[in-house]
Amino acid sequence: VERWMGASGTLDVRQTLQIQFADQKQEFNKRPTKIGRRSLSRSISQSSTDSYGSAASYTDSSDDETSPRDKQQKNSKGNGDFCIKNIKQADFGRREIEIAEQEMPALMALRKRAQGEKPLAGAKVVGCTHITAQTAVLMETLSALGAQCRWAACNIYSTQNEVAAALAEGGFSVFAWKGESEDDFWWCIDRCVNLEGWQPNMILDDGGDLTHWIYKKYPNMFKKIKGIVEESVTGVHRLYQLSKAGKLCVPAMNVNDSVTKQKFDNLYCCRESILDGLKRTTDVMFGGKQVVVCGYGEVGKGCCAALKAMGSIVYVTEIDPICALQACMDGFRLVKLSEVIRQVDIVITCTGNKNVVVREYLDRMKNGCIVCNMGHSNTEIDVASLRTPELTWERVRSQVDHVIWPDGKRIVLLAEGRLLNLSCSTVPTFVLSITATTQALALIELYNAPEGRYKQDVYLLPKKMDEYVASLHLPTFDAHLTELSDEQAKYLGLNKNGPFKPNYYR
C-alpha cells in the first residue's frame, strides 16, 4: 500500500504498534460509540428546520406501510439485488451524496488516484455501518478503487432511506431501511453475506455485529477473509476479547484508536458540539455560567476549552493525577463534585465511567441546573435514580426534560442522560471524512499486505497511514506541508516520507 500512497520508503512492519490486550479499558475518557450518530445528525438537521426539502419529507412520510422485505423493487437498470424502503427516492439521495462529497476531499482524492490503479481490485467487501450520505461516499470510493460491496445497516434507526435508494440505483446491494425490526436487522446482515456464488474477502464493521454473525453462522468464510476493519469501541473490545481467547482467525485493524480519528472525534469535535448541543436544547447563555466538567480526557479538554472561551467559569473533576495536573495548568480548578454541586449551573460528564452523577448530587443541585452527558452510553448520570414517585418529569422540548422535586426545584436533564452530542447536535461531515478515509486505507492495507505482515491479531493503523489520512485533509485548509531535505532527514534519522512520529504519539 505504501507504494500506492506515493511514498518511496518501505513500511517497516515493526513500527506497527501492536497493542497488548489489557483487562482494563484503557481509553475510558473518550466517546466510545458512534451508534446512532449519523442518523441523528440527519434527524436533528431535519427537526431544526421547518422546510428541509423534499428528500427529508420523502423519508418521513411513510405513505407506504408495506415492509421492504415484502416489496419487489428494481433499479432503472433492472437490478433487484437490494432491499430498501423506496427506490424512487434515489434522486433525492443523490443530491445528499453530492453535498457530502464536497466536504470529503480525501475520499475524492483517493478516487482520483484510483484512475490509474485499483488497489482493491478483486476485493469483496461486506459492510455493516450507518447508512448515510457520508457512508455512500465511502462505498462509492471503495467501488472506484476496485471493490465489490454488499452492505447492511449497523443500527435499526440510522438509515437515510433516500441515500439507500441512491446506492441501490447506483448498483450497490444494500439491505437497510429506517425502522427495521430486530429480526429485519439480522435478516439484512444475512442477505449481505449469504449469497450463492459470492463470498466476502474483507469485512468493514461498526459495532461487531456483522463479524459476530459470520463467526456464528458461517465460520468457514474466514478462510478466505483477509481481514476485518472495525471502527467502534464496542467492536474493537469484542475483537480484543476474541484475540485474548485465541479465537481471532484473521488480522483485524482497530481504526478507532488512530490518532487522527481520536483527536477529531473527541477533542476537536466535542469542543464544538458541547456548545451546539447545549444551545439547541436550552438556549442557555454561556457567559458567566458556572460549569463543572467531570473528566479531563480528550472530550473533557474539548468541553472545558470551549466553555472557558465563551466566558463560563469551569470546574473539573478527575481521578487521574496526570490529567488533573493538566487541568490545573490549563486554568481550571480541580474539585470534587460535592464541593461545587450546589453552586453550578451546568453539569457535564465526560468520564466513560458509570454513576458519576448520582441521586445524592442531583438532590443537591440548584434550581434550573442543566445536566448532560458527553461521555459514554447512558450510565454516567444515574438517570434511573430519578424515576421515583416523588419526582415529576415534564418533557418541555424534544430531548429536554424537567425533573421536578417536591419543593418545586427543577433539574433540566438533556437527552435523558444519553450522549448529548449524538442526540442534540450534529457531527460535521469533515469529521466523518477522517473516519471514512481511515477505514478505506485500512481496507487497502489489509487487502494488499504481504503474507506474514499481519497475524491473527488486532492492529493499529500503521503510523504512516495515519499520517497519510491527515495529509489528505490538509488541502481543505489550504495548508502547505514542509518537506525535509535529505540532509535533515538523515540528521533526524527519518524517512523523508514519514512516519514522523512513534506510534504512541498523541
Add this chain to the structure above:
Amino acid sequence: VERWMGASGTLDVRQTLQIQFADQKQEFNKRPTKIGRRSLSRSISQSSTDSYGSAASYTDSSDDETSPRDKQQKNSKGNGDFCIKNIKQADFGRREIEIAEQEMPALMALRKRAQGEKPLAGAKVVGCTHITAQTAVLMETLSALGAQCRWAACNIYSTQNEVAAALAEGGFSVFAWKGESEDDFWWCIDRCVNLEGWQPNMILDDGGDLTHWIYKKYPNMFKKIKGIVEESVTGVHRLYQLSKAGKLCVPAMNVNDSVTKQKFDNLYCCRESILDGLKRTTDVMFGGKQVVVCGYGEVGKGCCAALKAMGSIVYVTEIDPICALQACMDGFRLVKLSEVIRQVDIVITCTGNKNVVVREYLDRMKNGCIVCNMGHSNTEIDVASLRTPELTWERVRSQVDHVIWPDGKRIVLLAEGRLLNLSCSTVPTFVLSITATTQALALIELYNAPEGRYKQDVYLLPKKMDEYVASLHLPTFDAHLTELSDEQAKYLGLNKNGPFKPNYYR
C-alpha cells in the same frame, strides 16, 4: 427614583448626558433593530424541537380561522377588554411566563421591593412591543409597581398567542395576535390608546409606531403624558428627528444606548449567537476555517472572539482606523475584502452599512462559501444582485439557500441576507432581562422625576440607573460587589452608591 433604588445620594441631573442630535448615524456598527427578535426567539425554539408541547401546538394549529376582531371573548372573571387569538390558551401561556420569570431575576427583585412602595402608582402605561413571555414578565412587574397597562404588538408576526391569552386572563388589556394584517396592526394600537375615560400618561414604545400614532391622531394626549421610553434604534432615531425639528413635546428616554444593554445585545450576545446561528443552519465545523468578518464594532468583536476561540482563522475589514488598530492588537489581520474573498470559507457582515458584500465579491467566492449577516437589516449583503437569471436558487433547509453559478459553484446564503442571529438562533432570556429592566427603570425615572429635571428632549438613562440594572443582575452569577469605604469614596470624589463612571464610559 434614586431613593427608591436604595441609594442615599441624590441624582445630579447634570450627570445625565444629553446626546446632541447629529446628522450622521453614530453607532453604525451595532445591531440596530430588535424587530422580530423575541418572536423569533420563540419560533425558533419551536422549530428546533419536534415535540415542544401543547402550548406551541395551540399557537400553530389554527383550527379557528375567525379573525380575533370578530370574536367576543371574556376571561374567567368576565372581563372582555382585550383582543387576542384564543383565551383558552392562557394556561399554556402561564407556564411559559413562569419559566421566563426564573431567568429575569431583576424584575422579580423589583416586584419584591414594590411590596412596600409603588413607584408607578397612578401610572397609565400604554405599550407597543413584541408580546412574548419576557414582555409578560415586564408587564406584570409594571403592574406590581402600581401601573395600569394597555398593550399592542409592535410586529405583526411576533406575538406568542398563548402568552397574550395568559395576560388577558390575568386582567391585562392586550390587543395582539400572531399574523395581524397591516390594518389590524393600527387597529390594535388605536384600541390601546383610544378608550373612553382612560388616558395614558406614559408611553413604552419599540420602533416608534405607537408614538407616531398618538402624534398623528391624538396630539392633545401629550399634555398629560410624562414621557416616552423607547427601545429601538429606529424609534430613537425618529425621536432625535422630532427633537431636532422642535416637535418633541415630552421628555423621552433612549434606553437603546445604555451601556449595559449595548454590551449585552452586541458583544456578549453575538459572541454566542454567531456560533449558534452558523451551526443550526449549516453544521459547519469551525476549526481551521478561514473567516472574514466585516466590521470590528461590538458585534464584530464578539463574532471574532468566538470564532478565534473555536479555531477559525479570522480576517477583519474596517473603515475606522481606531477599530482597525484594535483588531490588529487583538490578533486579527486587517484586510480589504478583495484580498481574501477567494480564500475564505465564511463571510460575516457586522457593519451597519449597506452593500458591503456586493455581486462582484459573491462572484469571486469559492465553492461552498457561507455568507451571512450579523449587522443590520438586509442590505449589508447585496442579495438583490443575486436575483438574476443565470443563477439558480435552491432552498436546502429553512433559512439556507444555495445560490448556484453556471459553472456549478454554490454559495450558501443564510436567512436570505437578513440578520442571522434573529433568524437562525435565539436570544437568551437573560439578555432580554437586561433590556426589560432598563425599560422599567426608565419608566420609573420619567414618571417620578421632579418638575424640570427633564425637558422636551431625548435622554440617556442616568448612569446611576444603568449601574442599578447591572447590580440587579449580579446575584444570578453569585457575584459579590465590593463597597467603597467612606475614606475611599472621598479620595475618589465619588458617592459610595455611584455613579462610578462618567456617562460616556463603555
Add this chain to the structure above:
Amino acid sequence: VERWMGASGTLDVRQTLQIQFADQKQEFNKRPTKIGRRSLSRSISQSSTDSYGSAASYTDSSDDETSPRDKQQKNSKGNGDFCIKNIKQADFGRREIEIAEQEMPALMALRKRAQGEKPLAGAKVVGCTHITAQTAVLMETLSALGAQCRWAACNIYSTQNEVAAALAEGGFSVFAWKGESEDDFWWCIDRCVNLEGWQPNMILDDGGDLTHWIYKKYPNMFKKIKGIVEESVTGVHRLYQLSKAGKLCVPAMNVNDSVTKQKFDNLYCCRESILDGLKRTTDVMFGGKQVVVCGYGEVGKGCCAALKAMGSIVYVTEIDPICALQACMDGFRLVKLSEVIRQVDIVITCTGNKNVVVREYLDRMKNGCIVCNMGHSNTEIDVASLRTPELTWERVRSQVDHVIWPDGKRIVLLAEGRLLNLSCSTVPTFVLSITATTQALALIELYNAPEGRYKQDVYLLPKKMDEYVASLHLPTFDAHLTELSDEQAKYLGLNKNGPFKPNYYR
C-alpha cells in the same frame, strides 16, 4: 490641520467634545501617571542585561562629578545653548534614536509629509517631558515640521544622558541630565523659557510643571501662547482646576484621554506588562496559580485576560456593577477580597483607589503570596502598614522584598507597592509612538486652528485626529483599511474621511 492630514472634509468644531470639569475623578481605573516610565524603560533595559554596550555604560559611569551647570560645552558646530551631562556621548545617543525611529513609523510619516509643507513653521515650542530616545524622535519631528524647540526634563531621574547629548549635538537647546537636584530641575525649566529675544508660542507639558512655572513667573508670556498640550493625568487635572477657577488663559489639549492612547496605555500595554513584570521579578509560573485582580477597568481587563490565557485562575473584585457584570460575562468570578485572600497566590491591584489591600488582608495571605500594584501611585497597597516592628523586611532582589511575619510566613512585595509595570517591566516603543504622535498632532491643531475654534478651556483631541493617529500606525501591521464608497458614506451620514465614531466611543 485637517487639510494637511489629507482629509478633504472640514473639521466640525462641534464634534470636539468638551469635557465638563467634574469634582470626581472620572477615570479612576486607569493608570494615572507616566512619571518615570520612559526613564525606567531605559534603566530596566540596562539592568536586565549585563553588557548593554557602551552607550549605557557612559551613562552609568560618572567619571565626571562636575555639575553640568558648571561645565561649558559646545557642540561640533560651536553652539553652546544647552546644558547636559556630556556632549561626547552624542554618537551613542544617536544610535539609540535611530533604533527608536524604526518603531515610531507615524512620526516618520509625518516628517515625510512635512517635506512639502511645514504646519509648524513659526512655532516656538517649549517642552518639558522625559528625555529619552522616543522623545528625541518627537522633537526632531517637530523640528522637521517647522518648529523651534527648547526642552527640559519633567523628571529628575529619567533623562538618558546620551540622548540629550545627541539632541544638543543636533542643535536642540536641551537642559537636562540624569540626577538633577530639585534646584537644577527648576533652573533647567527656566533656561528653556527665559531667553532674551525668544518667546515660546506653544507649550508641550508632561505633569504641568512647565505650565505652572510660566503661570507663576512669566504670566505675560501667555499673551503670545497659542495653546498647551498636556499628556499626564496630573497635568490634565491641574488644567481642569485652572479652567474651573476661570484662570486658564489659553486653550489646552488633553491628550491623555484620547481613545487610542487610553487603549494602548492601559488595555493592550498592561496585558503584556503584567506578565513581564511578574516574571522578571519572581520567575513565577502562571499556570494553575490563583490570582485576584482588584478592579476591572481597562488595566484590570488587560491583566485578567493575560493571566487567564496563561492558565491562571483569576478572581476579580469591583465596586462598579457594570464592570462587575463585564467581569462575569468574561468568565471571572466576582468576589470580595476577603473571600479569596487566604487562598490566592498573587494579588494585583488595578483600582486607582487607595488602601485596597490593607494590613488585615496582608495578615491573612498565605505564605509566599505575591502582592503588586498595577494601578496608581503607591497607595493601593497599604505598604506603610507593613512598617511595624514585628515584621521583618528582606530585600531578595531589586524590586522584590520578602516581608516576614513572626510565624515565618513571607509575603513577596513587588516594587514596594509602586507601579509594577513602571518599575519592573518596560514600555514598548510602539506604545510611546502612539502618545508622541498624538502630542505632535495636538500641537499642529492648536497652532493652526482658526481664531475662535478653541476657547480658554480644556479640549479632547478631535475624534478625527485620534483616528488619524491610529491610521498612521496601521502600516506597521501591514493593515489595509477599507474606504467607504460615496453611496455608503451618504447612507451612514458620514464623511468618507471620518470621523467615523462619536467622541465618546471607546
Add this chain to the structure above:
Amino acid sequence: VERWMGASGTLDVRQTLQIQFADQKQEFNKRPTKIGRRSLSRSISQSSTDSYGSAASYTDSSDDETSPRDKQQKNSKGNGDFCIKNIKQADFGRREIEIAEQEMPALMALRKRAQGEKPLAGAKVVGCTHITAQTAVLMETLSALGAQCRWAACNIYSTQNEVAAALAEGGFSVFAWKGESEDDFWWCIDRCVNLEGWQPNMILDDGGDLTHWIYKKYPNMFKKIKGIVEESVTGVHRLYQLSKAGKLCVPAMNVNDSVTKQKFDNLYCCRESILDGLKRTTDVMFGGKQVVVCGYGEVGKGCCAALKAMGSIVYVTEIDPICALQACMDGFRLVKLSEVIRQVDIVITCTGNKNVVVREYLDRMKNGCIVCNMGHSNTEIDVASLRTPELTWERVRSQVDHVIWPDGKRIVLLAEGRLLNLSCSTVPTFVLSITATTQALALIELYNAPEGRYKQDVYLLPKKMDEYVASLHLPTFDAHLTELSDEQAKYLGLNKNGPFKPNYYR
C-alpha cells in the same frame, strides 16, 4: 516501591512500557537538553536585577583566585571531604535552598513520609547534575530517604557556589564550582566515584558523563550498581546506544520521557518562557505582530498558544501531517517558511531539526525581524551562514545581536541561535520540582525492585509512578482528586489506585 507510595495494589511490571530502541530520533520536536538551564536560571535572575543581594555577589566577586583544588577547607564539623569554591558562603546558600523548598512540595512530602521508613536505606548514590538550590533540595531529600550521596557538576558553568557551600556544610561530599576547567570537570567526577572504602550502588546522571566515566575507568563497579537514572535527552540517547550494542550492564531509567516531565518541560513551560525570553531581550510588543513558529510539537504548541493569546498573528510550519492538521484545527495557518518569511516580525524555531532557518530565508526577512530558537542546540538557525564579511554584527544587549546587511537591514538574533528559554529566561522551580521528584522516585524504584523486574535495558518510569509524581504536585494548586468507588473501578477494570492510563498516554 508501590507499597511505600501508599498504594495498595501491586505494580504489574508488564505495564512498564519498554521502548524499543529505534534508529530515528523519535521526539524531535521537544527541547532536548537541559544543559545549562538551571545555572542560567540563576544567572539570569542575577543579571536581571541590580542588587540581588549578598549571596549572588559572593558568587560573582571572586576575590579569591586560588583554584578550589588547591584549597584545604573544612566545614564547621571538621569534615573536609568536598571541593568547592568557598565554604563561607554556606549561609547564603542555605537561604536559597530554603526558598526553593517552598516550591518543591513533592520532595518535602517524600521527606515527611520518610520519617517512618527509609526506602533508600543503604543506597550509595553518585550524582552528576547541575548544582543549584533545586538540586540541593533533591539531594537532601535523598539523604532523608536514607541514601548517602556524592555529587559532581554536569556543567562547568552552572554551579551555584553558595549552594555547593551549603551542601558541604551540611555534610555532603560535593565536588563542583562555577568555572571549572575541562580537567577540573573530570577530576571532580572522579573524586565522587573513586574513594577508598566506598562504592556507589546507584547512579543519577544528567548528560551521561558520569556513566561514561565509570564505564571507562571503573567498569567493575557495575557489578554492585543496581541502576542508572538518566534525565537528559543526550544521556538517554547514549543509553539506548549502549543497550543496542548489548553493552548496557544494569537497568536504566529514562526519566526524560515521562509524561509529566514532558508536558511541563515542553508545553507548559515554553508557553510561558517564549513570552519571557522575547520580552527580556527585546521589549517587543506582541499585539499585532506576525510570527512564524517552525514546528508544532509540544514546544511549538506552547509557543503558538501563548502568542495567539497575546494578540499575535501566528503562522506554523510542519513536516508531519498529523501535527499540521492539529495546527489547522487550533486556528493557525499552515505555511511553508518561504511563503511568509518576508512579512513576519518574529521567527521562532521549535523543530529539533537543523538548518530550518537558512541564510536564504535570513536574506529575505524584513528589517527588524527577530529570530530565535526554542527547539534544540544551536543548529536550527544556520547562524554560521551569517558569519560572512558583508554582514556586520553589533551586540546591542546581552544575548541580543543585530546582524546588519549592506543595505542597512537589521536582523535581531537572540542568544546567537542557542536556546532562547535557557539563555534568556528562567525555569520556574515548580517545573524543576517535577523533574527532581521523578528522579527521586526512579531511584527508589530501581533500588527496591525485586530481582528480575528490570533487565539490562532502558525503561520508562512505570505509569503508576508518573501518576504519583503528578499527585504529589496537586496540593500546590489546592486541587482535589476524585476517588473511584469499588463499583466504578470494577466497571472500568482499573485498580482504584491506578495506573489510570496506558503507558503511551500523553
